[in-house]
Amino acid sequence: MSLGQTKVFMALSKRLSWDVKNMEVASDNLSRADLSGAKQKRLKPFTFQKALNTELARTNPQHLGPQHGGVTEMLSTKDKKQDVTITGNNISAHHEMMEFNNSNTKVYETTSLQKKFVQMYRNWMTLTK
Known part of the structure; x- marks a missing residue:
């Protein structure tokens, strides 16, 4: 199993992308703070529990995939x-x-x-060889 396929690493990667997207939303809100009629945007809160429930990988591109759009669907109302x-x-x-x-x-x-986590994974890989 590669490092990128572990659930913990995938959840941390999702958390990182959520945090970066949240910084983008906050900076966008900040840039519009003095505009009249501007509405605040927010991301839906991130939970590790939801991030660890990953979808099965598609083995064929013609198979039906997930219907969600990743980080872009996290936007919520003001x-x-x-x-x-x-x-x-x-x-x-x-x-x-x-x-x-x-x-x-x-x-x-x-x-x-x-x-x-990468350090622990490398140590584990050297011990199992």
């Missing part, structure tokens, strides 16, 4: 907790900066976990 400002938007620059920073921290944590 955050209804935010108040609408005088300009008519509900985007808080402070909140978006915190969201961006939180995602940046999660990217660092996830890459650290991936590095540790």
Whole structure:
């Protein structure tokens, strides 16, 4: 079994792509914070439980595949907790900066976990030879 086929590594990769996408959404929200009528975008929360329930691989490209679109389907509606400002938007620059920073921290944590997992996998491979 290769490293990329392990469920833990795949889940960490999905988490990493979710965090990067969340940083993109937060920066997009931040860039539109001063526009009138701008609506806040959010990603649906990431869960490792859902990420570990992976689909079976297709052996033939003509077989039916999954109907979902990956990270792009994670977009959800606006955050209804935010108040609408005088300009008519509900985007808080402070909140978006915190969201961006939180995602940046999660990217660092996830890459650290991936590095540790790769080290453990290499050790396991050398012991089993």
